[in-house]
Structure formats: structure tokens, C-alpha cells
Amino acid sequence: EYSHIQGTRWNKNVITYRYLLYTRDLPRNTVDSLIASAFNVWAKASGLTFVRSHTNNADIMVEFVTSNHGDMYPFDGPRGTLAHAFGPGLGVGGDTHFDDDEHWTAGERGFNLFLVAAHEFGHALGLKHSRNPDSLMYPTYKSSRSANLLSREDVANINTLYSKLL
Ligand SMILES: CC(C)C[C@H](CC(=O)NO)C(=O)N[C@H]1Cc2cn(c3ccccc23)CCCCCCNC1=O
Ligand SMILES: [Ca+2]
Ligand SMILES: [Zn+2]
Numbered sequence: 001e002y003s004h005i006q007g008t009r010w011n012k013n014v015i016t017y018r019y020l021l022y023t024r025d026l027p028r029n030t031v032d033s034l035i036a037s038a039f040n041v042w043a044k045a046s047g048l049t050f051v052r053s054h055t056n057n058a059d060i061m062v063e064f065v066t067s068n069h070g071d072m073y074p075f076d077g078p079r080g081t082l083a084h085a086f087g088p089g090l091g092v093g094g095d096t097h098f099d100d101d102e103h104w105t106a107g108e109r110g111f112n113l114f115l116v117a118a119h120e121f122g123h124a125l126g127l128k129h130s131r132n133p134d135s136l137m138y139p140t141y142k143s144s145r146s147a148n149l150l151s152r153e154d155v156a157n158i159n160t161l162y163s164k165l166l
């Protein structure tokens with residue numbers, strides 16, 4: 001929701017992402033698959049492709065950090081705010097930060113990393129919050145999300161930004 005970076009969308013079809021810091025709550029390959037699944041939610045709805053980068057700078061830098069971590073939005077310890085992401089753009093644009101004072105899980109307990117990442121990547125692609133509690137882009141965490149994560153509103157909004165590429 002920090003859309004202070006100009007530009008409402010990415011102007012390319014292939015978006016790269018790179019991990020800077022992992023969490024100790026989960027094995028790395030579990031984090032990798034949960035994050036990849038979260039990107040895939042938006043790939044299916046937008047026609048965008050997400051490619052993991054291991055070397056150079058990437059569009060979306062993903063990291064698990066706590067409290068003050070180098071941007072203007074320090075985290076707040078356990079619970080409260082879980083994560084945040086910057087809207088599309090150069091530099092910090094798209095970057096996604098998870099509060100590592102949370103207990104990140106792949107299941108029902110703690111906070112489900114896949115669900116939170118899917119919300120954050122919506123911001124990284126240019127989406128704002130929704131007032132519809134059934135939308136993924138609703139500003140409050142809900143563990144009981146159905147299989148089809150995206151509401152009709154989420155899909156309409158991503159399609160407005162990125163016309164579904166043929
Ligand atoms: C949507 C989510 C994945 C990302 C959002 C932040 C966000 O929009 N990032 O893009 C988030 O963390 N929302 C808070 C909002 C929130 C709920 N409460 C809070 C108490 C203090 C501060 C914030 C909150 C009440 C207590 C529950 C705290 C634990 C759950 N936290 C939340 O749901
Ligand atoms: Ca927190
Ligand atoms: Zn941050």
C-alpha cells in the first residue's frame with residue numbers, strides 16, 4: 001500500500017524476484033514453494049510471468065526483517081502488522097518485507113506465509129486495499145480463505161492493470 005513510487009504497473013511481462021533474507025520458521029525450500037505459489041496466484045490472473053533471480057538485482061526483493069529495517073516503515077514485533085510491499089517501480093518498487101517477529105507457517109497455525117505473500121504481491125503489482133472482506137486485498141489477515149483466493153473484485157482489478165495477455 002506504499003505507492004509513493006510513481007507508476008501504477010510494471011511495463012513488462014516478466015517480473016524477477018530475489019530473496020535477500022529468509023525466516024528461520026520454515027525450511028528454505030518450503031519458503032520457496034509458498035512464495036512461488038503466491039506469485040502463481042497472480043500469474044494465472046494477469047498473464048505475467050515471475051522468474052526467480054539468484055544473482056543481480058531483481059524487480060521484487062523479498063526479505064524477512066524485524067522492527068527498523070532500513071525503510072520508513074518499521075515493523076512492530078509479534079502480531080499487529082504482518083508484512084508490507086511497495087508498488088511497482090525502480091529501486092524499492094515491488095520490494096516485499098515480512099515481519100520476522102511473526103510465526104510463519106505453511107498451515108493453519110501462526111500466520112500462513114502463502115496467504116500473506118499473495119496479499120503483498122498484489123501490492124507489488126500495483127493493487128490497493130479492498131473494502132470487501134472476501135477480497136484477498138482486504139487489509140486484515142483471514143486464515144479461512146477458500147481455495148480460489150481471489151475475489152471477483154481482485155480479478156477485475158488485476159485485469160484492469162494488466163489486460164490478460166493472450
Ligand atoms: C492483510 C495482511 C496479510 C497484511 C496487513 C498489512 C498490509 O496491508 N500489508 O500490505 C496486516 O498485517 N494487517 C493486520 C491488521 C491488524 C489487525 N489487528 C491489528 C492490530 C495492530 C496493528 C494492525 C492490526 C488486530 C489484531 C490481529 C493482528 C494480526 C493480524 N494482523 C492484521 O491483519
Ligand atoms: Ca508484526
Ligand atoms: Zn519494509
Ligand SMILES: [Zn+2]
Pocket residue numbers: 001119120123129139
Ligand atoms: Zn496490504
